[in-house]
Amino acid sequence: MEMAPESWTELVDLEKLRDWMDMQGLESGPLEDVTSLAGGTQNILLRFKRGGRAFVLRRPPHRPHMNGSETMRREARVLGALKGSDVPHPGLIAACPTDDVLGAAFYLMEPVEGFNATVGLPPLHAGDPKIRYGMGLAIADGAAALGRVDYVAAGLSDLGKVENYLERQVKRWRSQLESYAEYEGWAGPGDIPGVDKVADWLEANRPGSFKPGIIHGDYHLANVMYRFDGPELAAIVDWELTTIGDPLLDLGWLMATWPDGEGRGSTGSVGVQPWDGFPTAQELVARYAEGSARDLSAIEWYAVLACYKLGIILEGTNARAAAGKAPKETGDMLHASTIGLFRRALGWIGG
Known part of the structure; x- marks a missing residue:
């Protein structure tokens, strides 16, 4: 703009x-x-x-x-x-x-010479499914590269609280959801599918340990820029939520927000067009594994956590909209996104 x-x-x-x-x-x-x-x-x-x-x-x-x-x-x-x-x-x-x-x-x-795929694809990328396949692999490569950085050697050991990082997640976001009750007019979480079931599943299936690293915190297609001359990333952008924690959450976040076979996200909105050629979420995980020594056996847990966390964050705007503190259309749209994310989570846990 x-x-x-x-x-x-x-x-x-x-x-x-x-x-x-x-x-x-x-x-x-x-x-x-x-x-x-x-x-x-x-x-x-x-x-x-x-x-x-x-x-x-x-x-x-x-x-x-x-x-x-x-x-x-x-x-x-x-x-x-x-x-x-x-x-x-x-x-x-x-x-x-x-x-x-x-x-x-x-x-x-430094300026980034690149484009955001969710805004539109230039002719090279729009015209070649093989290029689009490479774009998907490149975003997985970016997450793996970030997860390989030694945050201690990089001087970031005090950027986030590592102790009990995974144990804190569900309680933290359950409390966030409960706090929305302060907004008059909010209907509550009753029509969010599986909100308690997902939380209980996360608590019961939490990985026993993890290797800390740098987290981007909001890793998805809208927060990367691609090169104009090929499928590679030009830059990962918008580092507002960066911290130290479990980098597998970035991969889980990518899975939670990855569009389906027709290019629609879990929110029902169109992510990138044309979509044919882009790899599946499972192929992203396989590509990440090629560039990471991390244990991916519980990766669906991270994807479910990403759905839970992001869905609750988006529901906050719906609660504010109910109280007249945000536009109703925005609240309705993001509430639909929350429902889509929880449905995706239930699909992973067999709910």
């Missing part, structure tokens, strides 16, 4: 940004060709040039749902730690961890 030049200053004080870049020794001269890549309630992305070099600035929205500055600090820290790894990611240029320059923490990264 592009915005008119007069609206840029509503997003970012370009003069203050220029002064900060001067202090960091990041090129010289005016900020040119400024374009807004995102807006509204999303994180703010501005692409611009300075001294002939291209930059992308990322900062939280002016009214973030959570601590936007802390999110930016975490994202920048992880992107910096991934430098030199084989994980496709936007290159970190510099970060400002304080709020005193632009009103929130922010960072500058």
Whole structure:
């Protein structure tokens, strides 16, 4: 989304940004060709040039749902730690961890030359099922590469709480669902299929151990960018939920959100078209196994957990909509997504 030049200053004080870049020794001269890549309630992305070099600035929205500055600090820290790894990611240029320059923490990264498959496929990818098959394998490769990173050696040992990570999951998200009762008008979880059965199954079948690593936290087709010249990933993007935990949850998340044979997601929405040629979820797991030494014998547990967690997150918007704090159409759509995710989970557990 592009915005008119007069609206840029509503997003970012370009003069203050220029002064900060001067202090960091990041090129010289005016900020040119400024374009807004995102807006509204999303994180703010501005692409611009300075001294002939291209930059992308990322900062939280002016009214973030959570601590936007802390999110930016975490994202920048992880992107910096991934430098030199084989994980496709936007290159970190510099970060400002304080709020005193632009009103929130922010960072500058290298532009990603690529496209989002859920927005549309360019002719090369739209015209060749073999390319689309490779795109599926590439997203599995990206998850496996992230899971191979030694988070301790990368300086990220304090990014998340590893102890009892798996044991905490169901209780954490069950409590989240129960908290929605504070929204007047929310009908409750009664029409979410198998909400208790899925939780009980997760508790009863939880893996006994895991190998900690970096988690992206929201790993699916909309959060990767592909190269224009082939099926490979250009970058994994949107690292808002990154932490240290069990990286198999990223693979489970990919399975939970992977479209069916006609390109529809578990939510009923169309993910990517044309879809023919893309591998199945089972083929993604097999590809991940080729690049990982992790035990995948319980991978469906992670897929079910992903359905449970994501479904509860989406139901939060439905609850807010019932209380008049979000658009009703959005609440209805996301509630349908929650139902689709729980149905997919029940399919895995035989419910």
